[in-house]
Amino acid sequence: xxxxxxxxxxxxxxxxxxxxxxxxxxxxxxxxxxxxxxxxxxxxxxxxxxxxxxxxxxxxxxxxxxxxxxxxxxxxxxxxxxxxxxxxxxxxxxxxxxxxxxxxxxxxxxxxxxxxxxxxxxxxxxxxxxxxxxxxxxxxxxxxxxxxxxxxxxxxxxxxxxxxxxxxxxxxxxxxxxxxxxxxxxxxxxxxxxxxxxxxxxxxxxxxxxxxxxxxxxxxxxxxxxxxxxxxxxxxxxxxxxxxxxxxxxxxxxxxxxxxxxxxxxxxxxxxxxxxxxxxxxxxxxxxxxxxxxxxxxxxxxxxxxxxxxxxxxxxxxxxxxxxxxxxxxxxxxxxxxxxxxxxx
Ligand SMILES: *Cc1c(COP(=O)(O)O)cnc(C)c1O
Ligand code: SF4
Numbered sequence: 163x164x165x166x167x168x169x170x171x172x173x174x175x176x177x178x179x180x181x182x183x184x185x186x187x188x189x190x191x192x193x194x195x196x197x198x199x200x201x202x203x204x205x206x207x208x209x210x211x212x213x214x215x216x217x218x219x220x221x222x223x224x225x226x227x228x229x230x231x232x233x234x235x236x237x238x239x240x241x242x243x244x245x246x247x248x249x250x251x252x253x254x255x256x257x258x259x260x261x262x263x264x265x266x267x268x269x270x271x272x273x274x275x276x277x278x279x280x281x282x283x284x285x286x287x288x289x290x291x292x293x294x295x296x297x298x299x300x301x302x303x304x305x306x307x308x309x310x311x312x313x314x315x316x317x318x319x320x321x322x323x324x325x326x327x328x329x330x331x332x333x334x335x336x337x338x339x340x341x342x343x344x345x346x347x348x349x350x351x352x353x354x355x356x357x358x359x360x361x362x363x364x365x366x367x368x369x370x371x372x373x374x375x376x377x378x379x380x381x382x383x384x385x386x387x388x389x390x391x392x393x394x395x396x397x398x399x400x401x402x403x404x405x406x407x408x409x410x411x412x413x414x415x416x417x418x419x420x421x422x423x424x425x426x427x428x429x430x431x432x433x434x435x436x437x438x439x440x441x442x443x444x445x446x447x448x449x450x451x452x453x454x455x456x457x458x459x460x461x462x463x464x465x466x467x468x469x470x471x472x473x474x475x476x477x478x479x480x481x482x483x484x485x486x487x488x489x490x491x492x493x494x495x496x497x498x499x500x501x502x503x504x505x506x507x
Contacts, residue, residue, distance in 0.1 A: 204241025
């Protein structure tokens with residue numbers, strides 16, 4: 163018999179306190195990691211557009227003094243974010259690269275914050291809050307204020323699900339759904355599970371990675387005792403993200419009938435080499451997590467410096483196929499607006 167997780171209230175306050183202590187000042191990040199001062203003006207400028215945010219737990223996995231650390235590069239605002247792109251041939255000025263909504267989220271919104279792009283499953287943009295701000299995030303310009311599918315708009319969300327008996331899976335995505343308090347999540351999952359045709363609850367989250375305390379001190383009864391199938395898709399890009407604290411946290415979910423998967427984004431100078439991707443797959447397996455998707459970067463404004471060509475991506479996948487068992491090779495995909503599923507590359 164599975165015993166329930168019932169940590170103390172003190173415990174749940176613990177992760178919230180840790181979340182509140184996330185670093186958001188570029189000068190603090192640069193001081194704590196002993197990085198070159200020259201990075202500060204660009205970081206300050208770009209953080210005004212999309213704020214810096216990183217937990218202290220994630221920061222502790224970075225190498226001090228190394229501006230090229232693969233974890234740091236995911237969160238450090240750079241000057242190149244706002245002047246990125248190929249110079250315009252006529253005037254030599256940087257051209258705008260990418261789009262504010264590269265995956266066509268606003269066109270796919272069936273109800274506020276509810277995206278119905280694919281058959282049988284809907285995705286809820288659960289909250290604006292994340293524990294970490296990834297500079298390549300394709301939802302960094304998302305109009306979160308108008309979409310609150312689990313808050314004030316919850317009745318509309320439930321009504322939509324009720325009216326669509328062909329929907330069998332609800333995906334809570336981000337912003338990060340695990341930044342919502344357990345009490346609130348318990349209420350929501352209770353309501354979702356009373357819709358008979360819903361079979362599966364999927365959670366797309368980075369919290370267990372960047373704030374392992376979320377699982378270690380959370381009150382997760384809603385997650386481990388729902389009648390729904392539970393699939394958790396984590397977001398880990400580099401093997402250095404997996405440390406002992408994360409292993410312990412993910413251990414809380416093992417043996418509880420939760421399918422654990424991972425999605426990564428292919429990122430220039432972060433994980434665009436076969437050794438990193440292969441090591442990541444091995445480390446995931448050791449935690450009971452299987453690689454699911456490797457995403458081609460969505461071309462969101464501000465993220466040009468992360469782009470890896472499709473040719474390079476295909477070559478990396480080829481090397482992974484040669485050196486790994488098939489189940490450790492993620493599907494290399496791209497999201498193309500208007501398609502019926504993610505497109506395999
Ligand atoms: C990516 C995505 C999904 C999930 O697609 P899977 O291929 O099932 O992982 C569902 N809905 C939306 C809107 C998505 O962007
Ligand atoms: S939604 Fe995901 S990718 Fe975007 S900032 Fe939050 S954790 Fe990062």
